[in-house]
Amino acid sequence: MSVFKKLKSFYLPYKRDFIWSMVFLIIMAGITVVYPVILQMTIDEVVLGGKYNWVPWISLGFFTVMAVKALSAFIQHYLADMFGIKSVYSLRNALYEKLQRLSFSYYDNAKTGDLMSRLTADVEGFRFFVSFGFSEVLRFIIVVGASLCVMMYYSVSLTLVTIAALPFISVVVYKFDKNVHPAFRGIRESFGRLNTKVQENISGIHTVKALSKELVEIERFDKSNEDYRTKQLYTASIWSKYFPLMELIGNISVVLLLAFGGYKVINGSLKPGELVAFYSLIWYILWPIMNLGFTINMFSQAKASGERLLEVLEAEETIFDKENVRQNEKMDGHVIFRHVTFRYQTEEATVLEQISFDAPSGSTIGLIGATGSGKTSIIQLLSRFYEPSAGDILIDDRLIQEYSLNTLRSQVGVVLQETFLFSSTIKANIAYGRPEAKMEEIIDAAKRADAHDFIMEMPDGYNTLLGERGMGLSGGQKQRIAIARAICTNPAILILDDATSAVDMETEFHIQNALQEVMKGRTTFIIAHRISSLQHADEILVLDHGRIIERGTHDELLVRNGAYRRIYNIQYRDRDALMQKAVR
Numbered sequence: 385m386s387v388f389k390k391l392k393s394f395y396l397p398y399k400r401d402f403i404w405s406m407v408f409l410i411i412m413a414g415i416t417v418v419y420p421v422i423l424q425m426t427i428d429e430v431v432l433g434g435k436y437n438w439v440p441w442i443s444l445g446f447f448t449v450m451a452v453k454a455l456s457a458f459i460q461h462y463l464a465d466m467f468g469i470k471s472v473y474s475l476r477n478a479l480y481e482k483l484q485r486l487s488f489s490y491y492d493n494a495k496t497g498d499l500m501s502r503l504t505a506d507v508e509g510f511r512f513f514v515s516f517g518f519s520e521v522l523r524f525i526i527v528v529g530a531s532l533c534v535m536m537y538y539s540v541s542l543t544l545v546t547i548a549a550l551p552f553i554s555v556v557v558y559k560f561d562k563n564v565h566p567a568f569r570g571i572r573e574s575f576g577r578l579n580t581k582v583q584e585n586i587s588g589i590h591t592v593k594a595l596s597k598e599l600v601e602i603e604r605f606d607k608s609n610e611d612y613r614t615k616q617l618y619t620a621s622i623w624s625k626y627f628p629l630m631e632l633i634g635n636i637s638v639v640l641l642l643a644f645g646g647y648k649v650i651n652g653s654l655k656p657g658e659l660v661a662f663y664s665l666i667w668y669i670l671w672p673i674m675n676l677g678f679t680i681n682m683f684s685q686a687k688a689s690g691e692r693l694l695e696v697l698e699a700e701e702t703i704f705d706k707e708n709v710r711q712n713e714k715m716d717g718h719v720i721f722r723h724v725t726f727r728y729q730t731e732e733a734t735v736l737e738q739i740s741f742d743a744p745s746g747s748t749i750g751l752i753g754a755t756g757s758g759k760t761s762i763i764q765l766l767s768r769f770y771e772p773s774a775g776d777i778l779i780d781d782r783l784i785q786e787y788s789l790n791t792l793r794s795q796v797g798v799v800l801q802e803t804f805l806f807s808s809t810i811k812a813n814i815a816y817g818r819p820e821a822k823m824e825e826i827i828d829a830a831k832r833a834d835a836h837d838f839i840m841e842m843p844d845g846y847n848t849l850l851g852e853r854g855m856g857l858s859g860g861q862k863q864r865i866a867i868a869r870a871i872c873t874n875p876a877i878l879i880l881d882d883a884t885s886a887v888d889m890e891t892e893f894h895i896q897n898a899l900q901e902v903m904k905g906r907t908t909f910i911i912a913h914r915i916s917s918l919q920h921a922d923e924i925l926v927l928d929h930g931r932i933i934e935r936g937t938h939d940e941l942l943v944r945n946g947a948y949r950r951i952y953n954i955q956y957r958d959r960d961a962l963m964q965k966a967v968r
């Protein structure tokens with residue numbers, strides 16, 4: 385029950401709907417039990433007692449009772465549905481908000497497809513129980529309770545004989561629940577994996593096709609699908625094993641009723657109408673008990689879903705605003721790293737060791753080094769996507785933790801190697817970081833990123849709709865839109881993470897030109913593999929296995945004859961030698 389307790393803040397606010405639906409449920413359930421009583425009166429008083437003048441009144445009474453029942457059923461269903469729908473509306477919002485707050489380290493291990501299935505199938509599973517499960521439980525208590533009372537009123541001994549088999553059904557129901565709950569959790573998890581497979585395949589369809597891996601992918605999907613099928617079949621087998629057993633025990637009750645009840649009618653201690661009423665009433669007890677399997681089924685699904693939802697809701701938020709943080713502060717962009725050491729939560733080894741540097745406001749810092757040497761990790765720490773394991777990062781002489789995340793990130797513009805564009809207009813993509821930006825500001829940002837001209841050549845200019853992942857644009861165009869997006873927020877610090885790696889020389893030249901303009905007055909970090917991209921930096925940091933092994937300007941580093949010189953030689957001298965050979 386603790387799952388439902390933990391999630392109560394989502395459904396308790398709508399308890400009014402629930403309470404009213406329960407009121408109408410009580411009316412409905414109460415009326416259900418009146419039906420056998422009317423039947424008993426009709427047989428014993430009207431048919432056998434010869435009181436035929438009662439017929440119109442009994443008919444009218446019966447009609448009225450049924451009309452009230454129909455109306456109550458309508459209102460009850462409507463309100464129960466409202467209760468469920470409103471509850472999961474806030475639950476879905478809370479989950480989405482949580483996903484926005486969770487840090488990078490959570491997403492490093494999360495699977496998109498699985499998260500999607502939590503936000504859709506699991507939320508629905510939970511809604512179904514909130515809408516119908518709660519009322520089923522109450523209906524069970526009322527109908528079974530009221531039926532037992534009426535039966536007792538007619539004959540205590542017959543009631544006791546009839547319900548003698550019920551404890552056995554309860555044992556079966558209990559065992560059913562114990563087996564079916566883990567089975568449902570298995571189904572949900574398997575469905576999450578199936579979703580992940582589909583999502584990853586669609587996202588990576590270019591790679592799949594480029595490497596002709598369609599058949600391999602189909603086989604892999606088949607494996608996940610097979611697992612899902614097996615889990616479902618297993619659950620179905622539990623169901624088919626226990627349900628007939630419950631029905632069999634239920635039918636033993638009916639046999640006992642007919643045998644002992646028939647004997648009582650024959651010896652005159654029970655009226656025939658009462659036996660008929662008993663026959664109806666016993667099913668009012670048996671059906672809900674057997675149906676308990678279905679209710680438990682629903683409950684188990686909802687519990688399994690609720691657990692998966694709680695896993696998201698209760699996931700630890702590692703990066704958040706501390707108290708009294710600085711809001712809306714304009715920064716100068718003076719960045720200091722002091723002995724920063726860092727390791728990813730999932731990894732044993734540190735990826736950054738004792739990183740220290742001072743980047744005065746408006747300066748340009750270049751980061752170069754082999755892949756995996758830690759360049760991206762440094763700038764991820766600056767945006768507080770992760771927290772350092774040791775050491776301090778300061779901007780304008782304050783620890784970055786003293787600024788609100790909003791302030792910090794609005795002052796750090798990032799252009800990544802891989803650009804993500806939303807399936808919306810070019811205008812909205814550029815203004816994503818500052819939706820209130822005026823059209824002139826958007827155009828200005830695009831002009832400075834050297835994107836304005838090609839945007840104007842598009843059919844709808846700035847209103848051109850982009851497909852998912854920015855289909856319809858070349859790598860260089862996407863990159864320039866990303867640069868426009870970064871400068872639209874007018875950040876004090878600009879990070880260009882391999883921003884020109886995916887483009888040809890001519891486009892790189894265009895982007896470099898645009899960047900010269902954009903970098904003016906901002907502290908800029910350029911991560912690059914090409915020396916041409918960062919040779920004008922005020923300081924270049926050469927990284928190797930998470931350590932700064934060399935630092936200085938381009939010229940200083942060249943004369944030092946170290947790692948930088950070696951990269952330079954590979955990229956320039958050898959190329960020049962080759963070119964000269966070619967000319968000769």
Ligand SMILES: Nc1ncnc2c1ncn2[C@@H]1O[C@H](COP(=O)(O)OP(=O)(O)OP(=O)(O)O)[C@@H](O)[C@H]1O
Pocket residue numbers: 492728730731735753754755756757758759760761762
């Ligand atoms: N999210 C992550 N979780 C665990 N380890 C990571 C994560 N991101 C990077 N790493 C590891 O940290 C190390 C540094 O990676 P980083 O991305 O900072 O290198 P890089 O110098 O930017 O590489 P590249 O030039 O290829 O972009 C690598 O060994 C990498 O495997």
